[in-house]
Amino acid sequence: DSTGGAALPGRGHARLLVDGREAGRLYGPWGYVPAGTRTLTVRLHADDHTAWAVSGTPVQATVRLDAAATSPPPPKLAPTTPTGRTVDITVSGSTVAPPPSRIELKKGERLTLRVTSDRADTLHVHGYDRELPLSPGTPATLTLTVDRNGLFEVETHGSGLLLTQLVVR
Structure with a gap:
């Protein structure tokens, strides 16, 4: 558990940049990208929010997405009954x-x-x-x-x- 602690190898999240602006953070296997032709960059970060880097260069990948290749956003979740x-x-x-x-x-x-x-x-x-x-x-x-x-x-x-x-x- 790295909550509040230093970076742990193999742990963290990916920051999603759409057209050069941070659009969210990915902790699981999927994320939402707005429709349209986009430049998508995914940069890896540790749990303490420092960027993972090799020789000072952030670990990241960039790809251009064609509008025709984008998929619809995931279905929205309906509100649930409050408990707890x-x-x-x-x-x-x-x-x-x-x-x-x-x-x-x-x-x-x-x-x-x-x-x-x-x-x-x-x-x-x-x-x-x-x-x-x-x-x-x-x-x-x-x-x-x-x-x-x-x-x-x-x-x-x-x-x-x-x-x-x-x-x-």
Whole structure:
């Protein structure tokens, strides 16, 4: 378990850059890329967020995606019934309330995130590959069981705001 510790060989995540801008982080076998012709770069990072490098050069790969080769986004998950611990988060412009922090959870605990945004966006829980559309002014609820140890970011995809981090032990 490398939560809060130094980089461990063989552990970490990939940062996804679409057209040169960071679009998200990949902790599993799939990710979402917006439709259209894109330049996609994947750069490897350790759990402590340092870039893995060889002789000072980041470990990364870049490829151009043709619009015809892109696949549709994964299906959106419907809201689930809140149970267990609930965290309410509000997004207004570029302000997140309460301010981003770390939520300590025990492995196997259920967590409900209830997020209200002032704009259309997508809520995403990294490491669990869970996402939910956000509609302006309407609370969106996502419930999950945290079943793996680590540090996982919760963010909005469109605005790229960090909402909180989940620390699962």
